[in-house]
Every structure is written in C-alpha cells, then in structure tokens.
Amino acid sequence: MTPDLMEQGAQRRAEMAHKVALGQTESGGREAGFGRVHTPGEVDVTHGRILYLEDVNVSFDGFKAINGLSLDIAPGELRCIIGPNGAGKTTMMDIITGKTRPDSGTVFFGSTIDLLRYREAEIAELGIGRKFQKPTVFEQLTVFENLELALKTNKRVFPSMTFRLDSAQSDRLAEVLHTIHLAPSVSRQAGLLSHGQKQWLEIGMLLMQDPKLLLLDEPVAGMTDEETARTAELFLTLKGQHSLMVVEHDMGFIRTISDIVTVLCDGSVLAQGTLDQVQADERVIEVYLGR
Ligand SMILES: Nc1ncnc2c1ncn2[C@@H]1O[C@H](COP(=O)(O)OP(=O)(O)OP(=O)(O)O)[C@@H](O)[C@H]1O
Ligand SMILES: [Mg+2]
Numbered sequence: 001m002t003p004d005l006m007e008q009g010a011q012r013r014a015e016m017a018h019k020v021a022l023g024q025t026e027s028g029g030r031e032a033g034f035g036r037v038h039t040p041g042e043v044d045v046t047h048g049r050i051l052y053l054e055d056v057n058v059s060f061d062g063f064k065a066i067n068g069l070s071l072d073i074a075p076g077e078l079r080c081i082i083g084p085n086g087a088g089k090t091t092m093m094d095i096i097t098g099k100t101r102p103d104s105g106t107v108f109f110g111s112t113i114d115l116l117r118y119r120e121a122e123i124a125e126l127g128i129g130r131k132f133q134k135p136t137v138f139e140q141l142t143v144f145e146n147l148e149l150a151l152k153t154n155k156r157v158f159p160s161m162t163f164r165l166d167s168a169q170s171d172r173l174a175e176v177l178h179t180i181h182l183a184p185s186v187s188r189q190a191g192l193l194s195h196g197q198k199q200w201l202e203i204g205m206l207l208m209q210d211p212k213l214l215l216l217d218e219p220v221a222g223m224t225d226e227e228t229a230r231t232a233e234l235f236l237t238l239k240g241q242h243s244l245m246v247v248e249h250d251m252g253f254i255r256t257i258s259d260i261v262t263v264l265c266d267g268s269v270l271a272q273g274t275l276d277q278v279q280a281d282e283r284v285i286e287v288y289l290g291r
Pocket of ligand 2: 089090091217
C-alpha cells in the first residue's frame with residue numbers, strides 16, 4: 001500500500017470516529033450490528049409477547065409428554081394453566097426454565113432471547129423466577145435473612161458475597177415484606193411460619209430478584225381457605241408489574257385471579273379462553289372438569 005493511500009485511510013477512520021462521537025452516522029452513532037439492539041437486563045417485548053412457545057415437543061422413553069405445544073403470554077399478564085394430572089404442565093415449566101431440553105420447537109423470552117440457548121441458572125438470571133410446589137425456604141434463618149439471602153444470590157445485583165444492603169435494597173426488602181404480608185413476622189424464624197406463610201416467603205425471595213416472568217406451580221396446594229384468599233390478593237397485586245404463569249387445580253382460586261385460562265391436555269393446548277368459556281367446553285368437561 002502506498003503511503004498516500006494509508007494516509008487517506010487514516011483520515012477516513014478519524015472522520016468516522018468523529019461522526020460516531022457526535023451520533024451523526026446512519027445508525028445514530030450506535031455500533032453496527034444485525035437485528036435489534038439488545039440491552040442487557042431488558043426483555044424486548046415490542047411484539048407484545050414476554051413468552052412464546054411454538055410447536056414444542058418432548059418425549060420421555062417414547063412417551064410424548066409435550067406434543068406440539070404452542071402458547072404465548074403478554075407482558076404483565078396473569079395466565080392460568082389448568083389440566084388433568086400428567087397433562088404436561090410441570091414439564092412445560094421445566095422446558096421454559098431450562099431444566100428439560102425439548103426435542104424440537106421454539107421457546108423465546110421476549111422477541112430476542114432464545115431460551116433454548118441458555119442453561120437453567122442463566123435463565124433465572126435473565127429474569128424468569130420459578131416457584132416449585134414445596135416451599136424451599138431456609139428454616140433456620142429469619143424471614144429478613146431469607147429475603148436478604150435471595151438478594152445475595154442474585155449475581156446481577158451482587159458480584160461478591162461481602163455486602164451490606166444499600167438504602168434502595170432496604171426499601172425493596174421492606175416493600176416485598178409488605179407485599180407478602182410478612183412485615184409483622186420479619187424477625188421470626190422461617191421454620192416457625194405456617195405452610196402458607198412459607199409459600200409467601202418463597203415468593204418474596206423470588207420478588208427480591210425482580211423477575212420479569214414468574215412461574216408458579218400449584219402455589220395454593222395445602223393452604224387454608226384464608227391463606228388461599230390472601231394469595232389470590234397477592235397475585236392480583238403482582239399482575240401488571242410482573243408477568244405470571246400459574247398452574248393450579250383449585251378452581252375457586254382460578255376464578256378469583258384469572259383473565260385467560262389455558263387448558264393443557266396430553267401435552268398440548270386443548271382450549272383457551274375465560275374460565276366460563278373453557279368450563280363450558282365439552283372437551284374440557286370430558287377430560288378434566290367432569291371427573
Ligand atoms: N423426567 C421424566 N421422565 C419420564 N417421564 C416424565 C418425566 N417428567 C414428566 N414425565 C411424564 O410426563 C407426563 C407429564 O407430566 P407433568 O408432571 O408435566 O404433568 P402435570 O400436568 O404437571 O401433572 P400434575 O397435575 O399431576 O402435576 C406424565 O405422564 C409424567 O409421568
Ligand atoms: Mg405438575
């Protein structure tokens with residue numbers, strides 16, 4: 001290359017750097033790239049979907065537990081999932097959270113995050129929280145310590161284990177305590193709480209990590225009627241701020257909280273609509289509600 005050409009090239013690079021700094025390039029100064037610009041920690045919901053499953057299939061030893069399952073959820077929605085035992089409800093949550101790999105299909109978080117490319121721990125960090133049926137709180141620790149620990153284990157917030165809550169985190173903890181109705185029990189050992197209170201504490205621990213999507217598998221199983229009613233209230237408060245997918249067999253609870261209900265059967269969607277609509281559906285009555 002001649003010294004002249006090298007000089008011209010260097011000059012063009014300098015001009016471009018100047019334009020980028022001023023935001024005068026065609027991309028407004030952003031670095032060039034394909035597709036949408038992805039901001040870490042944010043989920044792109046411009047297509048109106050926080051979760052999108054299409055034609056998902058899973059077999060266990062030749063048995064099709066999930067069979068051509070397609071479903072999507074809007075941001076802020078509280079979606080209820082019902083269906084008979086063995087319908088594939090828990091398996092669907094296993095797939096969304098990376099615990100089970102599907103044989104085929106598409107699973108997206110927002111419109112840009114292909115969940116099948118991530119491991120279970122990474123999916124939790126992306127902002128999908130999951131509540132299993134059995135409460136898994138630290139029984140020896142207090143309510144406060146359990147919530148504090150939930151913050152500690154969030155790598156997005158704390159890269160190290162040595163920390164003290166800053167004022168924003170203390171405020172968050174107080175807010176979560178209030179939301180889960182456990183403010184009066186803040187210093188109580190978690191092992192001494194009722195079953196329902198332990199469930200709320202575990203939901204609180206998920207909330208400390210500020211998940212965008214919460215998956216809850218049979219959250220009111222084993223609760224008293226009063227605890228179930230308070231849980232319904234809690235979910236209605238969470239709706240809008242978070243997106244929720246709730247699997248339950250308790251129809252009274254579903255009636256209180258539901259907008260759209262999806263009925264799963266044999267690993268795919270059998271029906272979808274308001275609870276009244278699906279309860280009037282002959283196929284749903286036959287496989288589930290009419291038992
Ligand atoms: N890891 C696995 N290995 C083999 N079979 C499995 C596995 N996980 C789930 N299954 C089977 O897949 C089917 C769907 O199970 P799943 O637990 O998803 O149902 P469910 O809708 O959650 O039922 P329930 O209402 O009883 O909780 C069942 O027949 C179950 O036995
Ligand atoms: Mg299940």
